[in-house]
Amino acid sequence: MASANTTERPLSPAKERGKFARLLRKYALQIAIVFVALLLWAFFFWRSPLTWGSYAIYNSLMSTTPYFALMAIPLTLVVVAKEIDLSFGSIMAWGMAAFSVVFMALRDTNPQLGVYLGFLACLLAGLFAGWLNGFIVVKLGIPSLVTTIGTQFFWRGVVLVVTDGQGLGMTVVKETILYNLFVGRFLGVIPAQFLWTIAFGIIVWFFLNHHKFGAHVYLVGDNVDSARLMGVDVERTKIATFAVVGVAAAFAGFVVSEQVLFLWPTLGDGYLLNTLASVFLGGTSVFGGTGTVFGTFVAAFIIAIINPGIVAAGWTAYWTQLIYGFIIVVSVALQSILRKRLT
Amino acid sequence: MEYVLQMKNISKTFGEVAALHHVNFEVGTNEIVGLLGDNGAGKSTLVKIITGYHCPDPGGEIFWKQEKVSHLTVSKARDLGIEVVYQERALADLQSLWRNIFMGRELSNRLGVLDQRGMVRETRKLMSTAMGFTSSAVTPESTVGTFSGGERQGVAITRALYFEAELIILDEPTMGLSISETRKCLDFVDGIKQAGKSAIFIDHNIVHVYPVADRIVVLDRGTIAGQFQKGELKFDELIDRLTHLAQTGHLETNHPKAR
Ligand SMILES: Nc1ncnc2c1ncn2[C@@H]1O[C@H](COP(=O)(O)OP(=O)(O)OP(=O)(O)O)[C@@H](O)[C@H]1O
Numbered sequence: 001m002a003s004a005n006t007t008e009r010p011l012s013p014a015k016e017r018g019k020f021a022r023l024l025r026k027y028a029l030q031i032a033i034v035f036v037a038l039l040l041w042a043f044f045f046w047r048s049p050l051t052w053g054s055y056a057i058y059n060s061l062m063s064t065t066p067y068f069a070l071m072a073i074p075l076t077l078v079v080v081a082k083e084i085d086l087s088f089g090s091i092m093a094w095g096m097a098a099f100s101v102v103f104m105a106l107r108d109t110n111p112q113l114g115v116y117l118g119f120l121a122c123l124l125a126g127l128f129a130g131w132l133n134g135f136i137v138v139k140l141g142i143p144s145l146v147t148t149i150g151t152q153f154f155w156r157g158v159v160l161v162v163t164d165g166q167g168l169g170m171t172v173v174k175e176t177i178l179y180n181l182f183v184g185r186f187l188g189v190i191p192a193q194f195l196w197t198i199a200f201g202i203i204v205w206f207f208l209n210h211h212k213f214g215a216h217v218y219l220v221g222d223n224v225d226s227a228r229l230m231g232v233d234v235e236r237t238k239i240a241t242f243a244v245v246g247v248a249a250a251f252a253g254f255v256v257s258e259q260v261l262f263l264w265p266t267l268g269d270g271y272l273l274n275t276l277a278s279v280f281l282g283g284t285s286v287f288g289g290t291g292t293v294f295g296t297f298v299a300a301f302i303i304a305i306i307n308p309g310i311v312a313a314g315w316t317a318y319w320t321q322l323i324y325g326f327i328i329v330v331s332v333a334l335q336s337i338l339r340k341r342l343t
Numbered sequence: 344m345e346y347v348l349q350m351k352n353i354s355k356t357f358g359e360v361a362a363l364h365h366v367n368f369e370v371g372t373n374e375i376v377g378l379l380g381d382n383g384a385g386k387s388t389l390v391k392i393i394t395g396y397h398c399p400d401p402g403g404e405i406f407w408k409q410e411k412v413s414h415l416t417v418s419k420a421r422d423l424g425i426e427v428v429y430q431e432r433a434l435a436d437l438q439s440l441w442r443n444i445f446m447g448r449e450l451s452n453r454l455g456v457l458d459q460r461g462m463v464r465e466t467r468k469l470m471s472t473a474m475g476f477t478s479s480a481v482t483p484e485s486t487v488g489t490f491s492g493g494e495r496q497g498v499a500i501t502r503a504l505y506f507e508a509e510l511i512i513l514d515e516p517t518m519g520l521s522i523s524e525t526r527k528c529l530d531f532v533d534g535i536k537q538a539g540k541s542a543i544f545i546d547h548n549i550v551h552v553y554p555v556a557d558r559i560v561v562l563d564r565g566t567i568a569g570q571f572q573k574g575e576l577k578f579d580e581l582i583d584r585l586t587h588l589a590q591t592g593h594l595e596t597n598h599p600k601a602r
Pocket residue numbers: 357360361362380381382383384385386387388389430
């Protein structure tokens with residue numbers, strides 16, 4: 001047991017430094033992303049101290065960032081597994097379409113029960129849509145890019161048919177505990193959905209980094225042939241990542257609708273760009289095999305402050321889209337460069 | 344002789360390519376089988392059928408310790424006690440050493456929560472013993488993409504060693520190894536013999552195969568061209584016959600083809 005002894009002996013200063021350097025290298029991307037966030041925030045603060053010095057902006061960030069952070073977090077798993085999902089926006093609405101069907105059936109007899117069962121239906125619908133994405137990708141061997149563009153249109157179509165293109169008032173939700181639970185104010189100040197996003201982030205982080213499932217997600221994304229040769233269930237792993245995105249998207253759809261107390265059939269439009277940008281800016285590689293939930297989480301807030309930051313600084317909001325697109329291209333390009341340098 | 348593994352009438356077709364036709368192949372208990380054959384003869388394909396990666400064409404049968412195994416999968420084969428050092432090494436370059444060692448059967452509790460400490464500790468132990476890594480730059484957390492060819496091989500071999508197998512398959516393990524590393528690898532095959540286990544050893548270099556193998560099987564364009572017991576044939580004679588096979592497509596054997 002000589003090896004065990006050497007590790008227990010106190011490390012020499014040089015070794016200590018080596019260890020520190022290694023840790024630094026290991027968490028370099030995460031440290032970098034935090035610095036980017038702080039720098040950007042400081043910059044915006046400098047441009048508009050009034051806006052960034054008041055609580056209102058943070059309240060609004062904590063309410064609205066979860067809408068896409070909730071999806072960006074599990075999307076990290078899909079991208080680490082070297083796949084992509086573009087259908088989550090439509091799945092948000094599809095989940096709520098399922099909600100509306102159940103809710104309408106019970107509206108006259110027991111509207112509160114309708115909300116609870118509707119919420120359950122919403123999650124199940126999301127789970128199914130996510131699973132279907134994975135099933136098509138894995139079993140039929142169709143690239144996920146193509147598959148999820150297809151299902152994106154398909155579910156949007158289903159929503160329009162089911163809702164007949166009409167919106168639905170959701171004020172009844174206010175009478176259930178689901179309202180306070182998901183979009184209430186914790187201690188009167190902190191939006192509940194922000195805490196849910198943190199909790200969800202921690203759960204997904206745990207599964208990615210400390211569970212067999214996550215280990216397999218990394219392996220599948222890194223080298224799918226090796227993973228298969230070594231007995232990793234590639235199919236099941238990939239399907240599971242898509243399924244988690246499906247449930248999360250449905251949940252996000254519910255939270256958004258709860259917040260505005262109205263269900264729009266267009267729900268989910270406009271989340272594609274910022275969700276994807278969060279994942280890629282967060283350091284998750286399009287080439288698969290690497291990525292962190294922490295990076296995605298921080299990046300989601302970077303993405304979130306760009307729009308208000310620009311507006312508060314007095315520039316036109318038209319810049320926002322340009323910057324999102326720019327961020328995606330630059331972060332993906334950086335990954336490509338990093339990858340070439342590392343291997 | 345008792346067989347650990349018996350394969351009957353195994354064929355494998357990839358679209359147009361018939362990689363194996365009607366192969367009968369077996370490995371005895373505590374037997375080291377050397378598998379020889381030209382590039383594309385079907386050696387790796389045979390290996391991947393044994394490990395459950397490829398499914399043989401209908402009609403083929405596989406027996407593990409005289410019991411028929413239907414629907415062999417990679418994890419089932421591992422549970423039976425079959426370990427492989429694949430020709431392509433089967434590593435994940437961006438992942439850490441310990442994640443590669445435990446790829447596909449991570450140590451975990453019943454809920455699937457990883458025992459990371461345990462895996463890192465085992466990896467560190469293996470590094471100083473089996474892998475013989477001396478470079479201080481390599482730790483269990485190092486990503487294997489940065490390793491040298493020999494180190495990568497070491498990882499693949501050690502991984503097969505760690506999970507005490509009944510049958511260990513080595514598909515060209517000495518490819519790209521230095522002389523001393525090759526020596527270590529051959530000692531390792533000898534060690535399998537001493538431990539009472541079985542092995543299939545694939546190598547293009549007959550000099551490597553001849554001394555360690557109990558039996559040599561020659562595969563040629565998807566069929567078994569012939570086989571020789573140890574001692575039945577001198578090294579030079581074997582070389583002559585293999586050269587003859589390469590030139591004429593016919594292998595002289597002292598025995599009828601099907602044993
Ligand atoms: N997955 C596959 N799809 C299609 N053809 C394949 C596949 N795997 C192997 N083959 C073909 O089957 C034949 C046998 O290949 P195999 O890899 O078993 O040969 P080998 O004896 O291991 O050769 P080498 O000594 O070069 O490793 C080759 O013609 C190869 O092209």
